[in-house]
Amino acid sequence: MESLKPYFEPLENLLGKGGVRKDIVFILISAAALLASFFASDSLPIDPAWLAVLLCGVPIVIEAVIALVTEFDVKADLLVSIALIAALAVGQFFAAGEVAVIMQLGGLLEELTVGRAQRGIRKLVELTPRTARVVGENGEEREIAADDVQLGALVRVLPGETVPVDGVVVSGNTSIDESAVTGEPMPQDKQPGSEVSSGTSNQFGAIDVRATRPGQDSSIQRMARLVQSADAGKAKIVRLADRWATWIVVGALTAAVAVYMVTGEILRAVTVLVVFCPCSLVLATPTAIVAAIGNATKHGFLVKEGDALERLARVKCAIFDKTGTITEGKPQVSAVIPCGVNALCQTRLYTLLASAELRSEHPLGRAVVRCARAEGVDLREPSAFEMKPGLGVIAEIDGEHVAVGNVALMSESGLSVALWECESLASHRDAGDTIAYIAVDGKAAGAVALSDTVRRESRHTVRQVRESGVQPVLLTGDNEAASRTVADAAGILEFSASCKPEDKMRYIERTEREGTPCVMIGDGINDAPALKRAFVGIAVGGVGSDVAVEAADLVIVNGGISEVPHLLALSRQMIRRIKANLTFSMALNFAAIILAFLAVLDPVSGALVHNCGSVFVIVNSAFLLRWSPKRLA
Known part of the structure; x- marks a missing residue:
């Protein structure tokens, strides 16, 4: 069958040309033709409904034949094609045109829903200058x-x-x-x-x-590639609907033959085929998924797989990384602490500290300068500067010799770290802060404590996650003291410190073996294995963490976690909509079959009732675009 594909490519390309505008024009022309057929077909030499069949029905038939011949793919289009041909064979031109127009209308609504879902991210791509x-x-x-x-x-x-x-x-x-x-x-x-x-x-x-x-x-181009993968067609639950559609084709043919054998009326059999078209069933799932993707996009998420939202609805444990996820990921000055035999006043100490770090390339040195500038500290340009890799910096500030660094740098200068001991410094060390010691003219003068501050939204987010029935857990490679401090500040009861990447993976494997699906939320390269292994992976900061983004199922574009509770609630609402759509579709189909068997419905009214159901399903799914849980609003 694969060998036949090249022969159909020109036809597939022809059908695909024109896009949404072409579809809208064809539907409008076909709708006008159907109106003319309904009111004036007897006075015209040719039934105008044929125009609707040609413009909207023929593409459906061609696509069904191509799929059947090249891939032996039995889906909704095949049953629709059979119903169209059967209706035409018994002279029900209006019914055939009506089925074709409403099927194309349903497809157009789905396409517009997908377009709206991805429009927000496409704007990002368009921002890149040429x-x-x-x-x-x-x-x-x-x-x-x-x-x-x-x-x-x-x-x-x-x-x-x-x-x-x-x-x-x-x-x-x-x-x-x-x-x-x-x-x-x-x-x-x-x-x-x-x-x-x-x-x-x-x-x-x-x-x-x-x-x-x-x-x-670049960031935007990588996001563009993510947009291309935001396709609800990849979701497992969509493929399930396709498999149902395959069985419905067989069921529809069987039911139509049975009705004809019992009643002897071909019109009733054709009506069964028309009402049995699995339009609403096939549209029920992808429309809900793409609408949910659109909602998630507006709240700062890139959904790489529609299946991720379906899986997210089932998670019971949310595992958070610490640095860059629960915390800001940027070191901040917690305190400047005068201590030692040459203790200076805090203002003078901060000036010497930040001035010494002014030319530093070390992240902690840059953090000191950033915080000092934010606090209005008077910075002085050093007259001499030396960077000592792995140790710290040495500088001359206003004629004073200033050394800032770790224990090894102080030891190299002949100073014992015991000279800096004081109660305030010990409390910051116990909290897990990073400590840098400051010596002025060869004597202990003070120290600076740096920490990674907890995001303002973390505690509120963690509480909402717990209230939704998902247990929050903190896994971090940081030390025990820092991990406990952050866990307490964020309101997380369970945490594990000093975790290597393989430790995080083992925790997830153990938890999921016990029957608790996990969502992993992280931002760094070290989180990538866990993001890939977890039931669902969410990367924080979509423009900066390449490896994490590639490993994750979803990406938080704005770098914050405040919308995670919304995403959890949205995924569950999406599943509820899908189940409601599927239930409604199946119930409507069976009710219409009974009415067709009893001759209450003819092909025309059957097509109208059935395909109105498809429109209802799409509209019901589209409400997800603006959905928001009241308790999180």
């Missing part, structure tokens, strides 16, 4: 295609322009509007060393950006 301004070694600017920008290239972005690549700011200061990518409404200040993402808007000030993810590897 060109980039590359700066050469001689300082000369040249404009090239954004896809042609090479790794490490220097790209200049002027005020009002869209950033064409992911990269790091090399020079210039500005404010970037990241709302289209992250959902953050406030512009973010950027200076040398700051990361910027493609698709974001430069508000003011020219900046030079060193490309770290150019072309097809």
Whole structure:
């Protein structure tokens, strides 16, 4: 059968041309033809319903034949085609046209639902500029295609322009509007060393950006590839409906033959075929899934698999990573603590600390400078600076020799860490904070405690997850003290510290063997195995964690977890809608068959009743687009 596919490709391409606009035009023309057939067919030489059959019915028949011949794929189109041909054979032209038009209308509504579901993410893709301004070694600017920008290239972005690549700011200061990518409404200040993402808007000030993810590897382009996978057709529950449709084809033919043998009336048999068309049954599931995908998209999620939402409705345990998921993922200064024989006042100590770290490339050093600037600390440019990898920094500030670093750096300077011991410092160490020691002119002067702050929404989110019947658990590679502090702050009762990636996987495997499906929520490379292994994987921060995004089933685009309870509730509501759609579809089919057997329905009225059911199913599913649980609103 596969060898026949090339012969049908030109026909399939022809049928696919024109898109939604063509379908709308054909449906409108066909509907007008049906009206003319209903009111004036006797006065015309040819029944106008034939136009509806040609425009809407013939494509259905052709697609059914192609699927049957090339793949032996028995689905809804085959039964619809049989019903069309049977209605035409007994002269029921209006019934044939009506079935064709309403089937195409149902397909159009589904297509529009899918389009609406993905429109929000497509806007992100369209934000990527087609060109980039590359700066050469001689300082000369040249404009090239954004896809042609090479790794490490220097790209200049002027005020009002869209950033064409992911990269790091090399020079210039500005404010970037990241709302289209992250959902953050406030512009973010950027200076040398700051990361910027493609698709974001430069508000003011020219900046030079060193490309770290150019072309097809940029944030927006990777999201574009995710959009392509947001297809409800991949869901297992959709394939189940297809299998039902196959059996219904057989059942419809059997029922039609049985009715004809009992009644001897071909018209009743044709009516059975018309009302038995599994239109609403086949539409019941994918329309609900794509509408739920649309709802999830509006709430900041990329759904890579429709099946993920169906699985999410069954989870009983939510496993959270700590860093970047429950916490912000950015170190913050918890306290600047004067202590030691040369203890300084806190203001002076903070000034020396942040000034010494001003040229540091270490994440903790950058965090100190960031926090100091935010708090208005008076920073001084160091007259001398030395970065000691793995130890800390040494700098000259206003004639004073300042060393900031770990125990090893202090030991190298001949200082014992016992010189810094005090009650305040011990409490921060017990809480799991990272401690850096500060020495001024060779004497202990104080210390700085840094921690990863818990997201503001974490505690509220965890409480809502627990209220929905899902047990929250914290798995982290951090130490016991830091893990306990974060778990307590977020309201998580069960946690496990010092977890390696394989430990997280083993926890999930053990939990699911006990009959508790898990959803894993994480953001880092170390979370990828667990995201892949869990019943459902949700990656946090869709534009920054490549490996995690690839491993996950869903992606949180805005980087926050506040909408996770909404997603859990939405998945369960989606399943309820699917079950209601399937129940309604089957009940309507069997009721229509009985009425057709009793000659209450003829092919025309049978087609109307049955296909109105399809429209009802689509409308019922479409309500999911704007659905929101009242208790979470």
